[in-house]
Amino acid sequence: MRTISVMVVDDHPMWRDGVARDLAERGFDVRATAGDAAAAVRIAAAVRPDVVLMDLNLGSESGADATREITASLPTTRVLVLSASGEHDDVLQAVKAGASGYLVKSASAAELVDAVERTAAGDAVFTPGLAGLVLGEYRRMAAEPSPPRLTDRETEVLRLVAKGLTARQIADRLVLSHRTVENHVQSTLRKLQLHNRVELARYAIEHGLDGSP
Template sequence: MVVDDHPMWREGVARDLAEAGYLVVATSGEGRQAVRIAPAARPDVVVLDLRLPDISGVEVIRGLRTELPQVRVLMLSASGEQQSVLDAVKAGATGYLVKSAGPAEFLDAVRRTAAGDAVFTPGLAGLVLGEYRRLAHEPEPPGAGDLPRLTERETEVLRLVAKGMSYKQIAARLGLSHRTVQNHVQNTLGKLHLHNRVELTRYAIEQGLDD
C-alpha cells in the first residue's frame, strides 16, 4: 500500500512497484483513510510519507500496527531530520528512506523491508543504533531483564542481527539457508513478543548482544 498526499508522486511510486512485479493493493492520500482501509487491503508492506494533510505519518504507523501488528512500514520522506527518523522508528517503522533515493535503491529497500530487514538511508542506520544504545542504558522496569528461553542458535542469530547483518549475511556466516535464518528470527520474535526486526535489534542491543 502506498500512502502519500502528492498524487503524481503516489501514482509514480505505485507504478514503479507494479512494474517491478509487486501487487499494489491500495493507495491513499490521507493518513486516517490509510488506517481505515488497511485491514481490508491487508498489505504486507506500507510505503508511507511522513507528512500527510490530516495526521502525521507517526500516527499512521501506530494506527496500522494496531490494526495489522505484522505489517512492515517503510517511511519514504523528504525529511532526513534525526528526530523525524527516531520518532518513526520508535512508532514501529521498519525502515526509513529519503525521497532523493533513486528507483533502484527504493525497490531494493521495499524488497528488503518485505524480507524483514531494517532498511535505512545511508547515514541513518548509525543514528538509529546509537539511539537504541542510549535507551538501553536507561533504567529498566522490574522484571524487564528476565530473558525468555531462546535456543543457542536463536541467540547466535540474534547476536548477528544486533550487529546489523542482513539475513543473507547471517546465512553465509552460519552456513544456513536464508529460509532457516528467517525461521529462527520469526521464532525469536514470537518468544519475545516483538513485531519486527527493528524491535528485535533494539532488544538485542539492550541485552548487550551487539558487543
C-alpha cells in the same frame, strides 16, 4: 514467488502516483494508495498489504501515528518509511512506532524495489542516517531506569552501517554470514520497538488509560 502487495501513503498526488506506477511496472501488486493518515489506517485494514510505503509528512498528520496503528492491528503488514525528511527525529519516532525500515525519497527505483522486497521478507531496511539515529537513541536511553541495551556486536554492526558499509561488506569485515549481519540489524530495531511498547503500556497504566478502574 508470490507477488508482493503494497500500499502507498503520501499526501503529494504527484509523488504517490509516481511511486505507485514505478512499483506496478516492476511487478508489484499495488492494492491501494492513501493521502492522509486516517485513510491510510482504514484502507490498510481493508486491503491488508504486505508492505505499506509511508511518508512521514502527511500535511498536519504524522506518519508515525499511522505507522503505530497499522503495525499494531495488522501483524503481517510491514511499514517501510519513505520520506524526503532529513533523517531526523520523526524518522526515529516512526521506527520506534513499528516501521521496519527507512528509505530516502531520492533513492533510485532499483533501491526502492530492493527495499520493498527486503521489507516483505522481514529484513530491516537501514540507511546510514537511520543507523546513526538508532545508535544515538540507545545512548540517550542509557540514562533511563531500565534501558534496552545493544550487545557489543550489535553496536559494531550498527556503526558500520552508519559508516556506509553494505550488509555484504560488513559480513566480510567481521567474518560473519550475511544472514547473521541482517539478524543483528533487525534485533536492534526489535529491542527498540519492544522497549517503546513497554514504555507506552507503563505510561497508560500509570495514567489510568488502560481502562482499569
